[in-house]
Amino acid sequence: MRLHRNLCYAVIDGLLLIFNEGQYADKVIQSLLKRDKRWGSRDRSFVAETTYDIVRWKRLYAEIADVKEPFDRDNLWRMFAVWATLKGIKLPDWKYFQNTPTRKIKGRFDELSKIRKYRESIPDWMDQLGLQELGEELWTKEIAKQNEQADVILRVNTLKTTKEKLQNLLFDDGIETEFIKGYDSALKLKERANVFVTKAFKDGLFEVQDASSQLVADFLDVKPGMKVVDTCAGAGGKTLHMASLMDNKGQIIAMDIYESKLKKLKVRARRNGVHNFDMRVIDSTKPIKKLYKKADRVLIDAPCSGLGVLRRNPDAKWKLEPEFIDKIRGTQEDVLQQYSSMVKPGGKLVYATCSILPSENQNQVAKFLKSETGQDFKFIKDQKIFAHESGYDGFYMALMERTK
Incomplete structure (x- = not known):
C-alpha cells in the first residue's frame, strides 16, 4: 500500500478532534469524508478505517510511540508510524517519519501484547471491571472480540419487501449480502459498502441494525393490534422493527426524554411506511401515569455503558x-x-441493554423482582449475548410478565 499525503493529513486532523477535543469519532469521520469530492471509495475507506483503527488501539500505539495525552501533531504522526509499521506498510520519505525505529516498534508490540490492558488497548479501570464481573476467561475472549471491526447488518423492512427481493436489488447495485441463520429479518454485507446512497434505502426497504439488536423486538413477542410502549425509543430502530412485526396494526407509543431523537424517528418512520405509532416526550411523570397498566407490551431498552458495542464505537473506551x-x-x-x-x-415487559456486565443486566432484573413494584411480575426468561460467541454485538434481554 502506498500512503497518500492528503489522506494521511485527514486522518491526523480527525484524530486531533477525537482525542483532544472529545468529539465523537463517527461525526468526525462523516465530516472528513466530505473534505475532497475527488476522493474515490478506496480513499474514503482508508480515511475512515485508519482513523477508527488508531482510535481503537490508542493506548497500545501511544505506549509503543512513547507519547502521552494531550497529543500534538508530532505525537499523532508517531502513532501513525506505529500503525503503518504494524500493518507492514512502507513509510514514505516524509519528515514525519524520519528516524522511525521500525524494529523497536515490532519488539515493543510483542512485549506489550503479553499484557491484556495493552494488547486490547483499554483503560486500567475497564480491565479491572470486566475481570471482576465476568472472570478472566470470559472477559479475555469478549474484549478481544470487541476490538474487531463489526459487520454491517441490515434489517429488512417486511412492510415493503422480503429478504430475497432486497438481496437481489442490492446485488444489482453491486452490494452482495448473505442470510444469517436464526435472524429472520437480517442480511449481512459480504464487504463493507455505503448502503445509504442506494435507492433501496431511500425507498425504506431496510435499516442498518445489528443482528443482536434485531432479536429484541422478537423477544417482546409483539402481535398486530397490541398496544406497545417503547420507553427509551431514541431514534426508533426497535420501534420500526416492532411496527413491521405488527403489520402496522395496533399502536406503538415511542417515548424518550430527548425530543430531538424522536424527531429522527419521525423521518425514519415516513421512509419506512410506518404509521401505527405516536411519540411522547418524557418531560414529567404525566406521560407515564397516563399509561398506567394500559400496555400489552413494554420495552425498556435502558441507557447503559455500551460495553457490548465497543466494536462499532471504539472511541467510547476513552470517553467512558x-x-x-x-x-x-x-x-x-x-x-x-x-x-x-x-x-x-x-x-x-422486556428489559434490555447493549452491555455485557451482570451489574447492568441480570443483577438489575433480580433487584427489580425483589422490590415492591417487582412483586407483581414473574420472570420468564433472559438471554445473554456475547460478541465472541455470536459474532455480533454484546446484548442482554430479560422477559417478565405482570401477574396482577
Whole structure:
C-alpha cells in the first residue's frame, strides 16, 4: 500500500478532534469524508478505517510511540508510524517519519501484547471491571472480540419487501449480502459498502441494525393490534422493527426524554411506511401515569455503558468513566421501577441493554423482582449475548410478565 499525503493529513486532523477535543469519532469521520469530492471509495475507506483503527488501539500505539495525552501533531504522526509499521506498510520519505525505529516498534508490540490492558488497548479501570464481573476467561475472549471491526447488518423492512427481493436489488447495485441463520429479518454485507446512497434505502426497504439488536423486538413477542410502549425509543430502530412485526396494526407509543431523537424517528418512520405509532416526550411523570397498566407490551431498552458495542464505537473506551457506570446503574433501577407501571396485568415487559456486565443486566432484573413494584411480575426468561460467541454485538434481554 502506498500512503497518500492528503489522506494521511485527514486522518491526523480527525484524530486531533477525537482525542483532544472529545468529539465523537463517527461525526468526525462523516465530516472528513466530505473534505475532497475527488476522493474515490478506496480513499474514503482508508480515511475512515485508519482513523477508527488508531482510535481503537490508542493506548497500545501511544505506549509503543512513547507519547502521552494531550497529543500534538508530532505525537499523532508517531502513532501513525506505529500503525503503518504494524500493518507492514512502507513509510514514505516524509519528515514525519524520519528516524522511525521500525524494529523497536515490532519488539515493543510483542512485549506489550503479553499484557491484556495493552494488547486490547483499554483503560486500567475497564480491565479491572470486566475481570471482576465476568472472570478472566470470559472477559479475555469478549474484549478481544470487541476490538474487531463489526459487520454491517441490515434489517429488512417486511412492510415493503422480503429478504430475497432486497438481496437481489442490492446485488444489482453491486452490494452482495448473505442470510444469517436464526435472524429472520437480517442480511449481512459480504464487504463493507455505503448502503445509504442506494435507492433501496431511500425507498425504506431496510435499516442498518445489528443482528443482536434485531432479536429484541422478537423477544417482546409483539402481535398486530397490541398496544406497545417503547420507553427509551431514541431514534426508533426497535420501534420500526416492532411496527413491521405488527403489520402496522395496533399502536406503538415511542417515548424518550430527548425530543430531538424522536424527531429522527419521525423521518425514519415516513421512509419506512410506518404509521401505527405516536411519540411522547418524557418531560414529567404525566406521560407515564397516563399509561398506567394500559400496555400489552413494554420495552425498556435502558441507557447503559455500551460495553457490548465497543466494536462499532471504539472511541467510547476513552470517553467512558467508572463514575458514569455507577450513575447509569441508578438510572437503570429508576426506569425499571417507573416504566414497568405501564404494563397491564397479563402483559409483558422486556428489559434490555447493549452491555455485557451482570451489574447492568441480570443483577438489575433480580433487584427489580425483589422490590415492591417487582412483586407483581414473574420472570420468564433472559438471554445473554456475547460478541465472541455470536459474532455480533454484546446484548442482554430479560422477559417478565405482570401477574396482577
